[in-house]
Amino acid sequence: xxxxxxDRLEAEDVRDMCERLLGTPLSLETEGYKIxxxxxxxxxxxxxxxxxxxxxxxxxxxxxxxxxxxxEALNRAxxxxxxxxxxxxFNAALVECIPKxxxxxxxxxxxxFHDEPYYGKSEAVQAYTCRGEAHDGTTYFWRVATLYVxxxxxxxxxxxxxxxxPGESTLSIVERLLKRRADLGLRCKVLYLDKGFCSGDIIAxxxxxxxxxxIACPIRGxxxxxxxRALCTxxxxxxxPYPFTDGTPADLAVIPTLTRDKKTGxxxxxxxxxxxxxxxxxxxxxxxxxxxxxxxxSSYRQLRxxxxxxxxxxRFFFLALAFLLLNIWTFLRCACTRVIATxxxxxxxxxxxxxxxxxxxxxxxxxxxxxxxxxxxxxx
Numbered sequence: 001x002x003x004x005x006x007d008r009l010e011a012e013d014v015r016d017m018c019e020r021l022l023g024t025p026l027s028l029e030t031e032g033y034k035i036x037x038x039x040x041x042x043x044x045x046x047x048x049x050x051x052x053x054x055x056x057x058x059x060x061x062x063x064x065x066x067x068x069x070x071x072e073a074l075n076r077a078x079x080x081x082x083x084x085x086x087x088x089x090f091n092a093a094l095v096e097c098i099p100k101x102x103x104x105x106x107x108x109x110x111x112x113f114h115d116e117p118y119y120g121k122s123e124a125v126q127a128y129t130c131r132g133e134a135h136d137g138t139t140y141f142w143r144v145a146t147l148y149v150x151x152x153x154x155x156x157x158x159x160x161x162x163x164x165x166p167g168e169s170t171l172s173i174v175e176r177l178l179k180r181r182a183d184l185g186l187r188c189k190v191l192y193l194d195k196g197f198c199s200g201d202i203i204a205x206x207x208x209x210x211x212x213x214x215i216a217c218p219i220r221g222x223x224x225x226x227x228x229r230a231l232c233t234x235x236x237x238x239x240x241p242y243p244f245t246d247g248t249p250a251d252l253a254v255i256p257t258l259t260r261d262k263k264t265g266x267x268x269x270x271x272x273x274x275x276x277x278x279x280x281x282x283x284x285x286x287x288x289x290x291x292x293x294x295x296x297x298s299s300y301r302q303l304r305x306x307x308x309x310x311x312x313x314x315r316f317f318f319l320a321l322a323f324l325l326l327n328i329w330t331f332l333r334c335a336c337t338r339v340i341a342t343x344x345x346x347x348x349x350x351x352x353x354x355x356x357x358x359x360x361x362x363x364x365x366x367x368x369x370x371x372x373x374x375x376x377x378x379x380x
Contacts, residue, residue, distance in 0.1 A: 009332065009336045010360075011359075011360035011361070011367075012364045012367070014361050015042070015364035015368070016364075017328060018041075018325065018328055019038065021096060021097075021324070022093070023037065023038070023041060024093075025089045025092045025096075026089050027086075028040070028077050030074065030077050032073060034065050035065045035069055035070060039065070039070075039369075042064075043057050043058060043070060043365075044305060044318075044321060045361060046365045047305035048303050048304055048318065048325055049325065049358035050362060051303075051305070051306060052306055053306045053307060054067050054070055054071060055067040058070060060366075060371055060372050061366065061369040061370065062371065063370050064369050074311070075311050075314065078313035078317055080313050082313065083313060083316060086313065087160070087161065087163075090160065090324060091180065093324055094157055094160070094327055095184060097330065098156065098158075099330075099334040099335070101334065105186070105189075106187065107149050107186060107189055108150040108188070109186075109188045110193070111146070111177055111191065111192075113194075114146060114319070115130070115132065115142065116143075117136040117140070117142075119137070119138050122310060125312060126140060127166075128163060128312045130143045130166050142319065143163070144160055144163060144319050144320070145160065145177060146161075146177075147181060150192075150293065152344065153345075153347045153349065154334060154347075156327055157326065159184075161176055163316050169201075174197065178209075178211070189212065191212065191213040192213070192215075193215040193216070198217045198218060198275060201246075203215070203244070203250055203275060204248050206277045207277055210278055212277060212278040213275075213276075213278070213279075214275070214277075214279060214281075214286055216275075216290065217252060217275050219232065228242065231252065231254050232254060232273075234256070237253070237255040237287070238254050238283055239253050239254075250276075250277075251277075252274065253286040254273050255271065302354060303325045303326055303354075303358070304319070304321075304322040326354075332352065332357070337352050
């Protein structure tokens with residue numbers, strides 16, 4: 001991606017870069033008598049950074065079409081039949097945001113699922129949602145899977161699986177994302193996975209491909225009767241071999257921690273278990289390193305437009321848009337706030353936080369299309 005060739009980053013530069021990166025690889029076409037693709041992209045970006053609906057943004061901007069016109073144009077342009085094409089286009093856009101300073105080998109990476117609650121009852125739409133444990137008042141979720149890199153102060157999404165269908169296996173998702181990583185010419189030093197990926201087939205796959213990985217392991221079984229819960233004894237962290245129920249052998253790290261009970265206020269001992277694949281770390285080191293995977297799950301939720309649309313393609317478009325905007329912010333951070341000094345790559349994080357990126361994009365869009373500064377007063 002082209003870096004700003006000036007001595008300062010302005011709000012219009014941020015808006016222009018977002019518009020170009022969205023408009024170049026994406027085949028979104030909403031041209032019409034009153035509406036243009038540029039206008040649609042700017043409205044969608046503003047809705048994402050403000051976490052608002054299309055209706056609210058169109059009501060605030062003066063020189064844009066009404067929300068119904070925009071929604072109809074988006075529904076015509078985004079079809080569920082083109083989801084895989086849109087996935088490839090978003091993946092191409094995500095790659096454009098990789099900083100040139102980032103090495104291509106020896107990287108720490110993580111794969112994660114991201115769920116968005118769905119509250120509708122349409123059977124046609126539910127065919128694209130996954131069932132899960134009750135959360136936020138529903139058991140149906142829109143789901144995407146992402147592969148992101150952890151490098152110094154940078155958290156960057158490298159690839160995403162645009163939608164995960166109910167019948168799709170977790171192993172196939174991992175294989176698809178790791179293949180995308182290999183196609184980019186990136187090599188992974190260690191892969192972090194959460195409890196949703198702790199299964200015998202995935203552990204065996206990583207062992208066979210000699211991919212070092214650290215996987216959070218759920219604690220199952222009754223105390224003293226077997227399962228991983230039988231390993232949670234003593235007061236010291238330890239490593240121990242363990243065979244899963246399907247026969248897959250694994251190397252586990254078991255770590256005791258102290259937490260405070262919310263009701264009694266007393267400290268109690270809780271346990272954390274991790275699966276180590278081709279890693280010779282101690283149990284404590286595994287616990288410390290696993291925390292490096294945090295940092296991107298909460299950020300993308302702040303850049304997501306609100307919608308009640310039944311259009312599956314539009315729903316997934318908003319999810320992917322959040323990751324892409326977050327990548328653009330990370331790229332600009334690396335390009336504009338790097339500390340020029342000897343030593344490792346460092347950023348001045350306070351100079352360009354996510355809130356400032358959102359404010360820049362919002363202000364530039366308001367300056368381009370104007371904002372509503374008054375309303376009529378009706379006399380009774």
